[in-house]
Amino acid sequence: MTGPTLRNFIDGAPADARGDATIDLVDPATEEVYASAPVSVEADVDAAYAAASRAFATWGRTTPADRQLALFRLADALADRAEELADLESQDTGKPRASLVADEIDQSVDQLRFFAGAARNLEGRGAAEYLAGHTSYVRREPIGVVGQVTPWNYPLNMAIWKIAPAIAAGNTVVLKPSDTTPLSTLRLAEVAAEVLPPGVLNVVLGDRSTGAALLGHPTPQLVAITGSVRAGMEVARAAADDLKRVHLELGGKAPAIVFADTDLAQAAEGIVTAAYFNAGQDCTAATRLLVHESVHDELVALVRERVATHARTGGPREPGVFYGPLNNADQLAMVSGFVDRLPDHAEVVVGGRRQGDRGYFYEATVVTGLRQDDELVQSEVFGPVLAVQSFRDEAEAIAMANGVPYALAASVWTGDHGRAMRFARDLDFGCVWINTHIPFVSDMPHGGFKHSGYGKDLSQYGFEDYTRVKHVMSFLGG
Known part of the structure; x- marks a missing residue:
């Protein structure tokens, strides 16, 4: 059987992909095709980043309290839809349906709530006269637009790990889920549009070529991936050409x-x-x-x-x-x-x-x-x-x-x-x-060394990875 063709989610609404190619979504428990997803092309990625850039002009200046409230509302909305999300996740992955809410959906809700709290708990060096006649202080700011790619093993959970700290810090996001498990991530974007301004979270579907276009695009100042060592090395090489910041959560043994x-x-x-x-x-x-x-x-x-x-x-x-x-x-x-x-x-x-x-x-x-x-x-x-x-x-x-x-x-x-x-x-x-x-x-950092990558997910450390630090010095006069 064949099912519907999915659409991207850009600037707060579903959007048709510009390319003609599609990918069959196959139920791993039955090997039956139940839907198809577009292979988005560079024009789709351009549109998503343009939407994220427009949104950052206002979202990046919202108060921590506003961002916290939005994430709390998103967490509550996902909790209300826990059974629906578990159905989508089970369809995509074949995971046992009976335990999915407790094992994964509830965790995703908790992680959103953690980062909602983190939005109002940034700490830094106090303003003071570190040089005579001058006052210095540190601003911690959002980075800007962030590009992210998530894997198929925990589709919703890994999307939350990526978007929650980024959005809590005031960034906007373009995210590509795995080509085999896009359902729950698309639903997340639809629900998020009820509480976030258009363009704060954009989802682009596709294959490796789409991911390469997303991560190699000139707009994002940070790119993040959870995936294989091979994919992580490719991302790091591409990011080096543009001196992008990179967050890599890769394999393990x-x-x-x-x-x-x-x-x-x-x-x-x-x-x-x-x-x-x-x-x-x-x-x-x-x-x-x-x-x-x-x-x-x-x-x-x-x-x-x-x-x-x-x-x-x-x-x-x-x-x-x-x-x-x-x-x-x-x-x-x-x-x-x-x-x-x-x-x-x-x-x-x-x-x-x-x-x-x-x-x-x-x-x-x-x-x-x-x-x-x-x-x-x-x-x-x-x-x-x-x-x-x-x-x-x-x-x-x-x-x-x-x-x-x-x-x-x-x-x-x-x-x-x-x-x-x-x-x-x-x-x-x-x-x-x-x-x-x-x-x-949610409170403790997750991330490895060596070929397992660098950067931290979860915790206050994961939140700070999505910020930048600026020193401001003022001459006192006199």
């Missing part, structure tokens, strides 16, 4: 490091949840299990048992399903390829196969016997595959954990407080969890 002195059953439960939530399509997912050699077999057995009883995949309306399908056919092929190419010394102890022949479902998979230079250890899979390694001591665990190109998130599981603090210090990751893995709160 998170280790969960388990010592013998922890509660192994509790660790198995937490790590299975963190490895397979959202089909492992999360850059902070526990994709590597590093376990002390003395409890390796015991923990693997506990993980295998937990996978069998709790990590079931299936359609969005099926009861008892923990995670849904992979997002698209290319992602299924990529995940399958990692497992198909395993070296002879690796062993698949559970899973390792596509589930069924309809939909992009992949079984929860555990692989043991891996070595540090194996592809499954070094490369991001972005799927429900857990790579297991053993270590002898703290030094080896740290070296193995840090010995990958990514540096976004990690966890350590231990009953020894001193060891936990040493690992919090020595793990080269932007987020370190102790005896847990994957929880987020």
Whole structure:
């Protein structure tokens, strides 16, 4: 079947794309086409940035109180539409419908409310005479127009992470959602138009060529992306030609490091949840299990048992399903390829196969016997595959954990407080969890090092990333 063709949302209203090409939107649970989206061209991007530029002339001068009130109203409007948004998100992604409101929609509402509060809580150095006869103070201002690209793993949530701090700081936005999951982002723009002036939030649909036009456009002074390392490097190169500020939230290869002195059953439960939530399509997912050699077999057995009883995949309306399908056919092929190419010394102890022949479902998979230079250890899979390694001591665990190109998130599981603090210090990751893995709160920063990118989402740090600092000095006379 085919469905409607979606439209861009520019200057407070739906807008037809100028190009002729379209993209089929495919239900990942059934592989059926349910709609199509335009491939927007440079003229569409020009129109969106023109609208954002006009809007910035007034929105950039609104008071923090006005911006806060608008975001509170937007949060309330999304909360009122939580069930509708969950339906759209489930349609686009195939995620289990029963848990979507609590898992994602409520979080998006909370994040909007956090940044609404942040709008009125900027701090800086006090005005004073730092030079005799002169008074200095610091202005913190919006950057201007911002270009943003969001991924398909958490379509609405990642859009909120991007637009909320930008708009709270007084910027205006042109955003491109993933070509496979645009529904909830378009609905967000429609709802936002009820409380924000036209042009403050614009959404342009399309493929990689659209994203390149959006991020390479001369108008935005900051461009932000959540996506792959490859995409992030391309954005950084393009931005360098125009000296744009860049905010990159990229891939991950998170280790969960388990010592013998922890509660192994509790660790198995937490790590299975963190490895397979959202089909492992999360850059902070526990994709590597590093376990002390003395409890390796015991923990693997506990993980295998937990996978069998709790990590079931299936359609969005099926009861008892923990995670849904992979997002698209290319992602299924990529995940399958990692497992198909395993070296002879690796062993698949559970899973390792596509589930069924309809939909992009992949079984929860555990692989043991891996070595540090194996592809499954070094490369991001972005799927429900857990790579297991053993270590002898703290030094080896740290070296193995840090010995990958990514540096976004990690966890350590231990009953020894001193060891936990040493690992919090020595793990080269932007987020370190102790005896847990994957929880987020709006108040704390999220962002990595190395190939995981730079810049912070969430928190006051994420808010400040969307501002600029200006020094003002006044001669006192006399």
